[in-house]
Amino acid sequence: MTEFSFELISSSAESSARRGRLRTRRGEIQTPVFMPVGTQATVKGILPETLKELGTQIILANTYHLFLRPGHDLVRDLGGVHGFMNWDRPILTDSGGFQVFSLSDLRKITEEGVLFQSHLNGARHHMTPELSVAVQEALGADILMAFDECIPFPADRSYAADATERSTRWALRSKRARTPGNGSALFGIIQGSMYTDLRAKSAADLVELDFEGYAVGGLSVGEGDALMYDMMEFTLPLLPADRPRYVMGIGTPENLVEAVFRGADMFDCVLPTRNARNGVLFTSSGRLSIKQSRYTRDPSPIDESCSCYVCRHYSRAYLRHLYLCNEILSSVLNTHHNLHYYHNLMESIRKAVENDSFAGFRNDFYRRREVPVESN
Amino acid sequence: MTEFSFELISSSAESSARRGRLRTRRGEIQTPVFMPVGTQATVKGILPETLKELGTQIILANTYHLFLRPGHDLVRDLGGVHGFMNWDRPILTDSGGFQVFSLSDLRKITEEGVLFQSHLNGARHHMTPELSVAVQEALGADILMAFDECIPFPADRSYAADATERSTRWALRSKRARTPGNGSALFGIIQGSMYTDLRAKSAADLVELDFEGYAVGGLSVGEGDALMYDMMEFTLPLLPADRPRYVMGIGTPENLVEAVFRGADMFDCVLPTRNARNGVLFTSSGRLSIKQSRYTRDPSPIDESCSCYVCRHYSRAYLRHLYLCNEILSSVLNTHHNLHYYHNLMESIRKAVENDSFAGFRNDFYRRREVPVESN
Numbered sequence: 001m002t003e004f005s006f007e008l009i010s011s012s013a014e015s016s017a018r019r020g021r022l023r024t025r026r027g028e029i030q031t032p033v034f035m036p037v038g039t040q041a042t043v044k045g046i047l048p049e050t051l052k053e054l055g056t057q058i059i060l061a062n063t064y065h066l067f068l069r070p071g072h073d074l075v076r077d078l079g080g081v082h083g084f085m086n087w088d089r090p091i092l093t094d095s096g097g098f099q100v101f102s103l104s105d106l107r108k109i110t111e112e113g114v115l116f117q118s119h120l121n122g123a124r125h126h127m128t129p130e131l132s133v134a135v136q137e138a139l140g141a142d143i144l145m146a147f148d149e150c151i152p153f154p155a156d157r158s159y160a161a162d163a164t165e166r167s168t169r170w171a172l173r174s175k176r177a178r179t180p181g182n183g184s185a186l187f188g189i190i191q192g193s194m195y196t197d198l199r200a201k202s203a204a205d206l207v208e209l210d211f212e213g214y215a216v217g218g219l220s221v222g223e224g225d226a227l228m229y230d231m232m233e234f235t236l237p238l239l240p241a242d243r244p245r246y247v248m249g250i251g252t253p254e255n256l257v258e259a260v261f262r263g264a265d266m267f268d269c270v271l272p273t274r275n276a277r278n279g280v281l282f283t284s285s286g287r288l289s290i291k292q293s294r295y296t297r298d299p300s301p302i303d304e305s306c307s308c309y310v311c312r313h314y315s316r317a318y319l320r321h322l323y324l325c326n327e328i329l330s331s332v333l334n335t336h337h338n339l340h341y342y343h344n345l346m347e348s349i350r351k352a353v354e355n356d357s358f359a360g361f362r363n364d365f366y367r368r369r370e371v372p373v374e375s376n
Numbered sequence: 377m378t379e380f381s382f383e384l385i386s387s388s389a390e391s392s393a394r395r396g397r398l399r400t401r402r403g404e405i406q407t408p409v410f411m412p413v414g415t416q417a418t419v420k421g422i423l424p425e426t427l428k429e430l431g432t433q434i435i436l437a438n439t440y441h442l443f444l445r446p447g448h449d450l451v452r453d454l455g456g457v458h459g460f461m462n463w464d465r466p467i468l469t470d471s472g473g474f475q476v477f478s479l480s481d482l483r484k485i486t487e488e489g490v491l492f493q494s495h496l497n498g499a500r501h502h503m504t505p506e507l508s509v510a511v512q513e514a515l516g517a518d519i520l521m522a523f524d525e526c527i528p529f530p531a532d533r534s535y536a537a538d539a540t541e542r543s544t545r546w547a548l549r550s551k552r553a554r555t556p557g558n559g560s561a562l563f564g565i566i567q568g569s570m571y572t573d574l575r576a577k578s579a580a581d582l583v584e585l586d587f588e589g590y591a592v593g594g595l596s597v598g599e600g601d602a603l604m605y606d607m608m609e610f611t612l613p614l615l616p617a618d619r620p621r622y623v624m625g626i627g628t629p630e631n632l633v634e635a636v637f638r639g640a641d642m643f644d645c646v647l648p649t650r651n652a653r654n655g656v657l658f659t660s661s662g663r664l665s666i667k668q669s670r671y672t673r674d675p676s677p678i679d680e681s682c683s684c685y686v687c688r689h690y691s692r693a694y695l696r697h698l699y700l701c702n703e704i705l706s707s708v709l710n711t712h713h714n715l716h717y718y719h720n721l722m723e724s725i726r727k728a729v730e731n732d733s734f735a736g737f738r739n740d741f742y743r744r745r746e747v748p749v750e751s752n
Contacts, residue, residue: 045704
């Protein structure tokens, strides 16, 4: 059994950017890394084999969704999420906290946990740190997240302080609930809303508890990019340099570049896959909305500089046609391209950090976006 | 430029089954052949590369749909359906007749053609044999179908006779409208509803007009399998043995076996792809509805005897989960399996005819279905 470990390969002299390697029981992960979201044990619209071809190193699965449907016992009996969905690379599961707070009805928070009703059928459930860990272990996660309370934005200081302290106590309970020695890892999640002193306290308390990695949670909840970057810039340096740092739920290509610049290693977001289904495509010069009439007869690929399967074989005109016809292949091809874009971006970021040229990379990244793609 | 041709390789001594080879300007097609339907320049839920891996030799594209959206001029300018959708094997286009009669509003039939309103936006169009051929040529079809009037079932004799005669006159006009010498083929379509004398007249008249192939149209319109088989049995022997015979719009696996038994060479149907999206899967022992609760924790593949990618990697439990979650991969994986089933069935049929063992194959085919899959 490979023990979970993290190794810093190189760091940038001109920024806080880091290049690292995670070792997990299901193989290595080069960081900085973007994790596509496979909410219901499938990354929407894309086969596991294709994910591998695109360079996906690890995916995220959602504890809340799989707990409700089909149920973690069933998933465990069918080989965990890995066997169930035919994915043999690492999987990170979230704690379920975010969805309990964003999707379910009738939440009641106590010290013990959260009482909530399923968004699917109204059934009542009681999620606790212990149950969250048990579910994540049944799902077969290689990286588990401590159960936490996701604080909405804005939040008043008193509630934010209470919730943050409670998340710390839940993090300790999550840690105690783990099955030791199976090679998986458990990450703690820094909360604190947008209050730097609460962030500092949360980070100090969690570092004291000694997790295999640390996440910055409670960002990208409506606070805006500037405040989010400030929070990263404040929080990330408080975390031990020898542990992976995961900024949860981001984001745009710009968000990823800025987070790496500030020292983050791991990211997840539904943006590339959800945008794909809505016909919004990422390119080196910005976003493109494929439904626009300007693409009706456009024979060019999504992005002339992209080498992906979609850009090699399909025109904007065809992709627009598929989108307007609500064809399945619209989602399939758009998802393929967007994930290629994200993984290619991360690959470029990793190379730039390795070569200590990340500041230059970041300048180029923005320069290419000065001419919006829509006016090309 | 390869001229279109058809060659009979072998025929069955014990039935009317035939094994043949079509030569088209885009490559050879081994018959009997099943053609997946790519209505809107995409076979729903499956990539062209995957179609090839599954053994798809030729697909059907729908003239009516592509005429309305995105328009045949646009498709022509983007490389025809082949270039537009990235498919380099042969394409057969229907004449648009069937959809004009089944989908559009306010149809008015005259000798000149059919006035109809688009089911998409109500726009008025006038489809004629000449326009149908022009559209099919703009789409880049390798096999074109003569414009015909699809007769609903039941139809009184007088209307059926008029419509059949009109289709014959439209077939002649379709033939005259063709651009000669481009290597494509034009097939005539036998109509006549369920009246044998009208079928005989239609066949004789069309054979007199000398088409590169002949289709039996107006079947599988609600007449039931027994009457449909009677009509095939009556009509197919009236067609020249040295031309391909295409039974349009069928069908179930049983329909295909029975049509081959009666001497048909080509088929198309939305059944494998549409059923897939509805969670109905084909197996060697019959159909299986994946949503049934009996499959909730079933670790076995759709069909133990199937070698397809889906059956090698995914359980019924997972496929049921995807279906219940309305996930894109549900349609993608189910379509993959069903098309594999259909192509594999045709491959087995071709081998059986080659070995002059088709009668035995047909017996085995039904014997395996005696124990319904749902009670396995």
